[in-house]
Amino acid sequence: MHTKTALVLVDFQNAWTDDQSEYYIWNFKELITKTNYLLNYARNMWYKIIFTRHIEQQWDFAEHSINSHIMDWIEKTSTDIVIQKHKISPFYKTKMEEELHWIENVVVCGILTNLCVRSFVQDAYDRDYKIVLIKDCCVAFDKKIHEFTLEDLKHTREEIDILELEAFLE
Numbered sequence: 001m002h003t004k005t006a007l008v009l010v011d012f013q014n015a016w017t018d019d020q021s022e023y024y025i026w027n028f029k030e031l032i033t034k035t036n037y038l039l040n041y042a043r044n045m046w047y048k049i050i051f052t053r054h055i056e057q058q059w060d061f062a063e064h065s066i067n068s069h070i071m072d073w074i075e076k077t078s079t080d081i082v083i084q085k086h087k088i089s090p091f092y093k094t095k096m097e098e099e100l101h102w103i104e105n106v107v108v109c110g111i112l113t114n115l116c117v118r119s120f121v122q123d124a125y126d127r128d129y130k131i132v133l134i135k136d137c138c139v140a141f142d143k144k145i146h147e148f149t150l151e152d153l154k155h156t157r158e159e160i161d162i163l164e165l166e167a168f169l170e
Contacts, residue, residue, distance in 0.1 A: 014067045014070075113150065121153060
């Protein structure tokens with residue numbers, strides 16, 4: 001799993017960290033630390049790095065809202081690809097398939113586990129990518145929903161590897 005591998009980071013945007021936003025998720029410190037570690041690992045392994053950015057017409061995810069921007073805490077570089085999306089699926093009417101053209105393996109993490117991350121995983125699965133979902137680099141509004149989503153994905157798509165970051169790095 002090296003040069004034919006992409007790391008896809010789904011919707012790491014400011015809205016989730018803004019305590020005035022209806023999308024606020026409380027504790028990000030461990031998630032950000034682990035995700036940045038994963039990002040650095042992926043760069044060292046020469047993975048293609050792709051971020052998705054969810055855009056809506058208004059409110060927190062409006063295109064020009066600071067809340068729609070990729071979090072400053074995430075160690076994004078100018079060479080990383082950013083794909084803007086307007087629906088839950090990062091594949092729907094985006095350049096995702098084009099960016100994954102020569103890719104065979106996809107490592108994925110992001111926000112929200114039960115929505116955009118799940119949608120990406122399902123769509124990538126249907127396109128026959130080998131998928132690794134890093135579960136401790138994903139989050140939902142609630143731990144029960146997060147765990148249920150992971151369990152459901154594992155039961156319905158057994159080929160997907162759902163791992164903790166530490167196990168993935170071994």
